[in-house]
Amino acid sequence: MSLSSIRSIATSSLTAAQFQMSVTSANVANADTDGYTRKTATQSAVVTGGVGTGVTISAISSDVDKYLLKDLVSAASEFGAADVMAQFTESLQALYGSTTGSSDGGNSLANSLVTLESAISSLAGTPESETLKAQAVSALDDVLGQVRETASGIQGLRADADGGIADAVTTVNDQLKTLADLNAQIAAATARGQPTADLEDRRNTALQAVAAQMDVSYYVNSDNQLRVYTTGGTTLLDTRAHTLSYSEATAVTADTVFSGITVDGKDITGQIGSGTIGGLLTLRDKTLPDSQDALDALAAGLIDGLNAAYNAGSSVPAPASLTGSTTVAATDALSASGTLRVALTDSAGALGSYADLDLSSYATVGDLVFAIDGLNGVSATITGEGRLVIASEDGTSGVSLADIGAAVGAKAEGVSSYFGLNDLLTGSGASDIRLRADILADPGKLATGGLSTATSLTTGAKVIGSGESAIAAALGTALGEDTSFAAAGRLAGATESVADYAARIVADAASIASSASTGLTAKETVKQTLADQFASQTGVNLDEETARLSELEQQYSTAAQLLQVLNSMFDALLSAAQST
Amino acid sequence: MAMRVATFAMNERMLSASLRTQAKMAQMQIQQATGQVSTDYGGLGAAAGKVLDLEISTARSKLYGSAATEANARVQVMVDQVSTMTDRVTDLRAQVTSALSTDRTDTSASDLAAAASSALEDLAGLLNVRYEGRYLFGGSATTSAPVDIDGYAPADPTVADTSYYKGNGTIASVQVSADRTIAYGVTAADPAFERMLRAVQALSMVDGTTSDSDLEAMSADLVSALDAVTAVQSRLSISSAALERAATSQQDYQDFVANQLTGLTGVDVAAVTVQLTAYETQLQASYAAVGKVQGLSLLDYLR
Numbered sequence: 117m118s119l120s121s122i123r124s125i126a127t128s129s130l131t132a133a134q135f136q137m138s139v140t141s142a143n144v145a146n147a148d149t150d151g152y153t154r155k156t157a158t159q160s161a162v163v164t165g166g167v168g169t170g171v172t173i174s175a176i177s178s179d180v181d182k183y184l185l186k187d188l189v190s191a192a193s194e195f196g197a198a199d200v201m202a203q204f205t206e207s208l209q210a211l212y213g214s215t216t217g218s219s220d221g222g223n224s225l226a227n228s229l230v231t232l233e234s235a236i237s238s239l240a241g242t243p244e245s246e247t248l249k250a251q252a253v254s255a256l257d258d259v260l261g262q263v264r265e266t267a268s269g270i271q272g273l274r275a276d277a278d279g280g281i282a283d284a285v286t287t288v289n290d291q292l293k294t295l296a297d298l299n300a301q302i303a304a305a306t307a308r309g310q311p312t313a314d315l316e317d318r319r320n321t322a323l324q325a326v327a328a329q330m331d332v333s334y335y336v337n338s339d340n341q342l343r344v345y346t347t348g349g350t351t352l353l354d355t356r357a358h359t360l361s362y363s364e365a366t367a368v369t370a371d372t373v374f375s376g377i378t379v380d381g382k383d384i385t386g387q388i389g390s391g392t393i394g395g396l397l398t399l400r401d402k403t404l405p406d407s408q409d410a411l412d413a414l415a416a417g418l419i420d421g422l423n424a425a426y427n428a429g430s431s432v433p434a435p436a437s438l439t440g441s442t443t444v445a446a447t448d449a450l451s452a453s454g455t456l457r458v459a460l461t462d463s464a465g466a467l468g469s470y471a472d473l474d475l476s477s478y479a480t481v482g483d484l485v486f487a488i489d490g491l492n493g494v495s496a497t498i499t500g501e502g503r504l505v506i507a508s509e510d511g512t513s514g515v516s517l518a519d520i521g522a523a524v525g526a527k528a529e530g531v532s533s534y535f536g537l538n539d540l541l542t543g544s545g546a547s548d549i550r551l552r553a554d555i556l557a558d559p560g561k562l563a564t565g566g567l568s569t570a571t572s573l574t575t576g577a578k579v580i581g582s583g584e585s586a587i588a589a590a591l592g593t594a595l596g597e598d599t600s601f602a603a604a605g606r607l608a609g610a611t612e613s614v615a616d617y618a619a620r621i622v623a624d625a626a627s628i629a630s631s632a633s634t635g636l637t638a639k640e641t642v643k644q645t646l647a648d649q650f651a652s653q654t655g656v657n658l659d660e661e662t663a664r665l666s667e668l669e670q671q672y673s674t675a676a677q678l679l680q681v682l683n684s685m686f687d688a689l690l691s692a693a694q695s696t
Numbered sequence: 697m698a699m700r701v702a703t704f705a706m707n708e709r710m711l712s713a714s715l716r717t718q719a720k721m722a723q724m725q726i727q728q729a730t731g732q733v734s735t736d737y738g739g740l741g742a743a744a745g746k747v748l749d750l751e752i753s754t755a756r757s758k759l760y761g762s763a764a765t766e767a768n769a770r771v772q773v774m775v776d777q778v779s780t781m782t783d784r785v786t787d788l789r790a791q792v793t794s795a796l797s798t799d800r801t802d803t804s805a806s807d808l809a810a811a812a813s814s815a816l817e818d819l820a821g822l823l824n825v826r827y828e829g830r831y832l833f834g835g836s837a838t839t840s841a842p843v844d845i846d847g848y849a850p851a852d853p854t855v856a857d858t859s860y861y862k863g864n865g866t867i868a869s870v871q872v873s874a875d876r877t878i879a880y881g882v883t884a885a886d887p888a889f890e891r892m893l894r895a896v897q898a899l900s901m902v903d904g905t906t907s908d909s910d911l912e913a914m915s916a917d918l919v920s921a922l923d924a925v926t927a928v929q930s931r932l933s934i935s936s937a938a939l940e941r942a943a944t945s946q947q948d949y950q951d952f953v954a955n956q957l958t959g960l961t962g963v964d965v966a967a968v969t970v971q972l973t974a975y976e977t978q979l980q981a982s983y984a985a986v987g988k989v990q991g992l993s994l995l996d997y998l999r
Contacts (some may be wrong), residue, residue, distance in 0.1 A: 209738035215747060215961060223739065226748050230755035237759050241766055241870060244830060244839050391825040501732075565836070583830075583838035584866070594876070615752050622737055623745030631736035648709060655702020659994040666998055 128170030129675035151321030153178040153654035182348035193331040197395030198639035209629040226619035229453030240588035243564035253559035267546035276369035277400040282364040331390035348387030351550035405604030411546040413604035421594035426540035427533035429563035429587030437507030446482030454522035510661025518567035564588040761946035768939035801905040812899035834863025869943040872942035888924035
């Protein structure tokens with residue numbers, strides 16, 4: 117041993133203390149940095165020939181529990197899915213209206229339908245009132261408007277979800293590229309013998325960002341390289357990033373077919389079950405379409421029910437021609453029984469002429485059309501588009517039809533209803549359900565009664581009247597009575613009134629939103645607990661670092677003291693040498 | 697080693713806990729201000745379906761109630777008219793009775809005939825009553841007068857003749873609950889009115905040649921017509937009572953449902969106020985804790 121070895125030991129101590137201080141300062145400086153973990157420098161004794169010759173810093177490491185990290189990554193996916201689910205279902209339930217909380221009800225679809233029932237019922241009580249007709253028409257138009265708006269709102273949410281998927285795909289791609297870069301930097305640093313703990317922190321942060329968007333599986337290989345796969349095993353990151361591609365739909369309707377999310381040409385949409393993308397996929401392809409299906413079932417119930425009831429009616433004055441909405445061909449077989457009455461009336465509803473046709477004597481639609489066409493003053497044709505048109509030949513009389521025990525086709529409906537000659541509503545689903553334009557423009561045309569079905573009619577007598585309430589009452593019945601709804605979306609099939617069905621749709625949306633919100637709280641708690649645990653294990657504690665700093669300060673000053681002692685020893689040695 | 701605590705993570709956690717308490721307080725304050733658990737259905741959670749059902753039930757009940765009330769108003773008008781008719785016919789019958797007890801002259805006979813003609817016009821007027829713009833005694837032909845006595849002259853006074861009637865045979869009905877429809881009202885072609893008009897019309901044809909026995913027969917006709925019309929009146933009264941009961945029972949139902957709805961959607965203000973105080977204390981405590989943690993630093997002790 118020599119004085120110089122003492123100096124080298126003291127110097128190595130000073131260097132080590134400085135290095136430790138720099139690690140501690142970095143810890144303090146990054147105490148609040150996202151994803152930063154506390155670093156510790158590992159120092160070891162330098163031994164030469166069995167004798168201690170100083171100290172050296174062998175590594176900088178952080179204490180990351182890889183199993184806890186794994187849990188945290190998967191919790192991030194679950195949370196991402198629950199988060200978008202809660203956001204979108206909240207918007208969905210808001211689409212269906214809100215409650216006033218009082219017995220006046222709210223403005224939900226179900227409440228609007230009851231308002232309509234009320235307007236129709238008032239009209240049935242006083243069918244001649246133009247005001248009540250206008251009110252009924254406006255209530256009906258309100259309901260249909262609300263159905264259409266809700267349907268377009270749902271499709272809007274689907275478009276938002278689709279846009280969200282495209283954004284999330286971009287985020288995933290960015291993070292995958294970052295991960296690939298970090299893998300390369302870690303490999304290079306390892307080759308240079310430099311510490312990689314900080315790079316690993318950044319890699320873990322990027323990994324969690326990917327996991328928040330989609331559920332992935334990953335592992336770190338023996339070369340400290342991260343490998344990321346979809347849960348279905350498709351490679352997302354090996355030596356390079358395999359980015360996702362997705363093209364957002366330009367316009368979203370109930371019929372839109374979305375493209376898949378692909379990696380290297382392979383569709384991985386089905387492999388994503390969680391994360392923001394997973395949640396958005398569920399919303400776009402399941403939750404929201406389910407709601408739309410239920411709304412379509414509601415619209416179909418309204419269209420069928422109201423049209424069947426309204427077709428038996430006739431406005432005063434009766435229109436000069438009736439055009440069918442159903443497509444038929446002359447050769448179509450006609451299975452019908454009962455009697456069809458065709459009448460021509462003047463502008464006040466007084467009878468010009470009429471004829472009763474025995475429906476059972478016609479085998480095809482063409483036969484019936486031919487028979488109607490044969491009536492005096494009436495023409496009947498099937499247009500090129502396959503629609504039946506019945507018109508008065510003089511163009512001034514009105515044509516009206518009445519079913520006397522008529523049952524046509526599989527649904528045993530009336531003739532007018534079968535051909536759709538006097539439909540109240542048009543459209544086929546929630547997105548295109550509309551009130552007939554001429555009635556909307558002139559509510560007075562809303563028929564409340566129909567052509568008289570009395571055994572015989574007298575020419576000149578009023579056979580259709582505005583004081584008749586039969587059709588208004590039938591419309592009310594169609595709304596209030598039990599209609600059979602097939603299972604649609606999340607709703608089981610049921611036989612109930614339209615308003616009750618609407619109430620179920622609204623309640624279902626509310627319950628989805630409420631359970632999504634509960635689900636979000638649960639996932640948030642899990643994620644937060646894991647994140648807290650992770651932070652407790654790896655985070656920076658300022659007090660701890662302060663204590664450490666103070667300890668290092670002492671170590672440094674002690675090592676400096678050692679150098680001072682060494683200097684004194686040299687001085688003593690020199691003065692001893694000079695004195696000789 | 698005891699569990700380490702990362703300084704910033706802990707601060708953040710304490711802060712988010714305080715914020716959660718604050719959010720809960722905000723929600724309760726809104727509940728306190730609005731008196732409502734939530735203004736959207738989502739916020740009602742599992743109760744949403746029930747609230748909707750109750751809202752719909754209430755709206756339907758109001759619909760039935762108002763329909764019954766409106767129909768009842770019409771029936772009341774009809775009862776009044778019929779009551780005036782019986783008064784008018786009773787007066788006429790008194791005149792017939794007095795005519796029978798005295799020696800008749802051409803003048804007194806023509807007086808009686810004139811009184812009967814005027815009564816006939818009155819009766820037609822009463823049957824042509826309009827209420828809220830609609831004729832009440834014409835069935836569903838509510839836009840034109842149901843009775844026209846111009847030229848009404850039955851060939852045989854003993855045979856029913858409704859040629860004065862211009863309305864139709866539809867009796868109005870009103871739905872007063874999901875399963876109950878009450879038919880109400882009567883048309884001017886009702887046999888009671890027909891008999892009354894026929895008897896009064898016959899009386900308006902009286903002249904000096906009419907015998908006492910004929911006049912007695914007419915008087916008897918008047919009495920039986922009066923009985924029939926009174927029966928119609930009581931029938932109307934029964935409908936009226938039924939409609940009133942229906943309206944009342946709907947009102948009772950609405951009160952009950954409104955109560956239930958308030959239970960589901962309303963908040964107990966006293967309970968919320970107490971809870972709010974508790975949360976306030978908690979929030980103050982958590983702020984104090986945050987302050988304490990922020991103030992504690994080893995740095996302060998190492999100088």
